[in-house]
Amino acid sequence: MQTVKMVVAGPYAAGKTQFIGTISEIDVVSTEKATASIEEQSIKNSTTVAMDFGRITVDDDLVLYLFGTPGQKRFDFMWEILSEGMLGFIVMVDSTRPETFREAVNIMNTFRQYATTPFVIAANKQDLPDAWSIEDLRIALRLDNDVKLLPCTGTDRESVKTVLLELLFSILEELESEALIEE
Amino acid sequence: MMQPVTLTRKVVKFWPQVDSGYNQNVHDTRSWKPMALKGNLRDFSTTQLLNLINLARKTGTLTIQGGSDTAQMAFREGKLIRATLASEDHTLADMLHKSGKISGKQAAALRARSGTIADKELGLLLINAGYVTQHDIIQSVKQATLDVIYKLFAWVDGMFRFEANKLPENKHILVPIDLDGVIMEGSRRARELEQLQHELPNLDMALKFTDRPDPRLRNANLSVDEWRVVSFINPKNTIGQIARANNMDETKIRRIVYGLMQAGLVDVIEPVQKPKVVEQRPMTPKAAAERRSLVNRLINRIRSL
Numbered sequence: 116m117q118t119v120k121m122v123v124a125g126p127y128a129a130g131k132t133q134f135i136g137t138i139s140e141i142d143v144v145s146t147e148k149a150t151a152s153i154e155e156q157s158i159k160n161s162t163t164v165a166m167d168f169g170r171i172t173v174d175d176d177l178v179l180y181l182f183g184t185p186g187q188k189r190f191d192f193m194w195e196i197l198s199e200g201m202l203g204f205i206v207m208v209d210s211t212r213p214e215t216f217r218e219a220v221n222i223m224n225t226f227r228q229y230a231t232t233p234f235v236i237a238a239n240k241q242d243l244p245d246a247w248s249i250e251d252l253r254i255a256l257r258l259d260n261d262v263k264l265l266p267c268t269g270t271d272r273e274s275v276k277t278v279l280l281e282l283l284f285s286i287l288e289e290l291e292s293e294a295l296i297e298e
Numbered sequence: 299m300m301q302p303v304t305l306t307r308k309v310v311k312f313w314p315q316v317d318s319g320y321n322q323n324v325h326d327t328r329s330w331k332p333m334a335l336k337g338n339l340r341d342f343s344t345t346q347l348l349n350l351i352n353l354a355r356k357t358g359t360l361t362i363q364g365g366s367d368t369a370q371m372a373f374r375e376g377k378l379i380r381a382t383l384a385s386e387d388h389t390l391a392d393m394l395h396k397s398g399k400i401s402g403k404q405a406a407a408l409r410a411r412s413g414t415i416a417d418k419e420l421g422l423l424l425i426n427a428g429y430v431t432q433h434d435i436i437q438s439v440k441q442a443t444l445d446v447i448y449k450l451f452a453w454v455d456g457m458f459r460f461e462a463n464k465l466p467e468n469k470h471i472l473v474p475i476d477l478d479g480v481i482m483e484g485s486r487r488a489r490e491l492e493q494l495q496h497e498l499p500n501l502d503m504a505l506k507f508t509d510r511p512d513p514r515l516r517n518a519n520l521s522v523d524e525w526r527v528v529s530f531i532n533p534k535n536t537i538g539q540i541a542r543a544n545n546m547d548e549t550k551i552r553r554i555v556y557g558l559m560q561a562g563l564v565d566v567i568e569p570v571q572k573p574k575v576v577e578q579r580p581m582t583p584k585a586a587a588e589r590r591s592l593v594n595r596l597i598n599r600i601r602s603l
Contacts, residue, residue, distance in 0.1 A: 119592065138603065171599065171603070172599075174595065174599070214337065214340065216342065246334060254350045283596050283600065
């Protein structure tokens with residue numbers, strides 16, 4: 116049985132656990148605990164402390180695992196461990212919380228240092244009234260035009276599928292461009 | 299038969315080069331609902347906001363609720379057309395007085411007499427009476443607008459909200475100002491105010507001695523604290539670690555490091571223990587083909603979900 120891994124990273128409460136839960140064929144194995152600080156509690160009551168773990172069985176001998184990283188900075192020692200051997204990664208951004216944008220960029224840059232695998236940015240919670248538009252987010256996050264920034268609603272299966280597919284397309288494009296170079 | 303020429307029509311004819319769109323409705327309702335653009339300056343600074351409005355060529359009004367004041371700025375297609383502070387008077391008389399075009403007495407008299415006369419009409423009356431020129435008025439309005447917006451660069455906290463397509467009332471003289479220059483000048487001023495934070499935004503960086511020290515260093519005298527910092531300079535030590543080792547707070551270490559940088563003694567660098575980039579070994583053609591096949595299987599599976 117072959118297994119491949121994708122990592123879902125992002126700031127605290129960006130919706131990583133929900134994203135994985137929406138697409139995973141098993142209930143997400145979450146290592147959650149009650150949030151520590153009052154500030155965190157004002158956003159959500161429990162948080163991922165080690166990782167979330169979702170699974171999609173492709174066929175008899177291939178399984179895709181989705182790993183969600185803990186969002187808080189104090190658990191960033193886990194990120195490098197989780198990123199090892201990943202096929203690609205998704206950075207989740209909460210489109211309604213500009214206070215987390217800077218952190219999202221930091222996380223994106225950190226993971227890019229861990230591995231040169233393709234990645235996409237998912238602008239989550241686009242269904243909420245306070246969500247920033249994709250155009251505004253691209254400017255706010257200072258993303259180059261070649262970085263995929265995708266609107267996302269983590270509770271919507273089709274939206275989650277689109278994000279995963281776009282990441283896979285990027286991975287495929289990179290593999291094909293590598294093949295062209297070798298030729 | 300000749301149409302009667304009203305003052306309003308004259309005014310409209312007189313100020314067209316200032317802002318041709320001022321006579322639109324205050325609220326231009328459209329069928330689509332613009333997406334939210336709100337937050338706090340703590341997370342998205344004035345510079346970033348103006349940059350966004352400029353790049354996205356936005357039209358609307360930005361309101362910032364600061365600690366002790368409220369600012370409103372109106373934009374048309376990314377250009378600043380008006381900026382006001384709730385705590386300040388922004389009548390034409392006041393703007394002309396601030397720019398030195400009229401005296402305080404004249405301004406007070408105008409305020410008392412003009413009553414409900416719109417700025418545009420008052421401007422026309424003043425020009426016709428020979429008090430000021432059109433150029434004087436435009437420059438005064440422009441300067442007053444810039445004075446407000448430059449103050450906002452120093453605001454680091456405050457809720458902001460951008461209301462798309464909301465524009466000021468018709469009565470104001472609106473002078474379009476290109477934001478490129480405003481952002482540059484505002485940023486420069488903000489840097490002057492918070493130079494330390496700008497120069498040293500990240501205490502996780504390390505320090506190294508410059509390769510080619512400034513010749514002036516021969517005459518430099520370091521303080522005891524500066525020597526304490528210098529003794530810890532090593533690409534492995536972050537600035538934060540140096541501060542902790544010397545029991546210094548963030549402000550103190552920033553001030554010392556900035557001084558050393560300005561003297562040409564040290565440079566800020568990435569610490570050496572940053573995460574290593576995983577080297578990817580080139581794949582064999584067979585492995586690459588297998589990998590492509592694997593990704594295609596993943597794509598097909600996710601499509602089928």
